[in-house]
Amino acid sequence: KKAGGGKTYGIDYSEDCVAVARKINRRLIKEGRVEILHGSxxxxxxxxDSFDLVTAVETYYFWxxxxxNLREIRRVLKPGGFVILINEAYRHDKFEERNAKWARMGDFIYHLPEEFREFLGDAGYSSIQIDVLESKNWITAIGVKK
Known part of the structure; x- marks a missing residue:
């Protein structure tokens, strides 16, 4: 409601997750404020140049x-638009055992904070910011489309 006339899109590779998201957002979808799509x-x-902001929460592990993929996101961002990646696992000695277990169970890859800066830079983003919450092993990586 605070965003005014904006529209939010959700995309998921899992058809099951798309179905759940559509159910949860049924009212907003009916109002034309949200659209949930199956995609990659x-x-x-x-x-x-379609979006001001693209977020990815707990997903990069599977890309x-x-x-x-970061370049593909950059393509759909408007100039000056932001990509924000939020994840509960990054490579850190304190959490290595837990993260390795998750990686084996879910077949995913996780990276060092410095690598996020490199990935975003290699994908053409500027004003890169990496924030970590070391006590919880959370990381947020932000980049801006030039």
Missing amino acids: VASLSFPN PDLIK
Whole structure:
């Protein structure tokens, strides 16, 4: 309600997750304020320069090609738009045992905080900011489309 006339899109690779998200957001979908789509970060079905902000929460672990996928997000961002990645696991000695267990169970990859800066830079983002909450092993990586 505070965003005014904006519209929020949700995309998930899992058809089951799409179904759940549509159920949870039924009212907002009916109002035309939310749209939930089945899709992949590897090929976003939006025109260039469509969004002010793209967020990805707990998903990068499963992306097929991180730099290529960050470039695809960059394509759909408007100039000056932000990408924000929020994740509960990054490579850190204190959490290595837990993270390795998760990686084996879910077949995912996780990275060092410095690597996020490199990935975003290689994908063409500027004003890169990496924030970690070391006590919880959380990381937020932010980049701006030039």
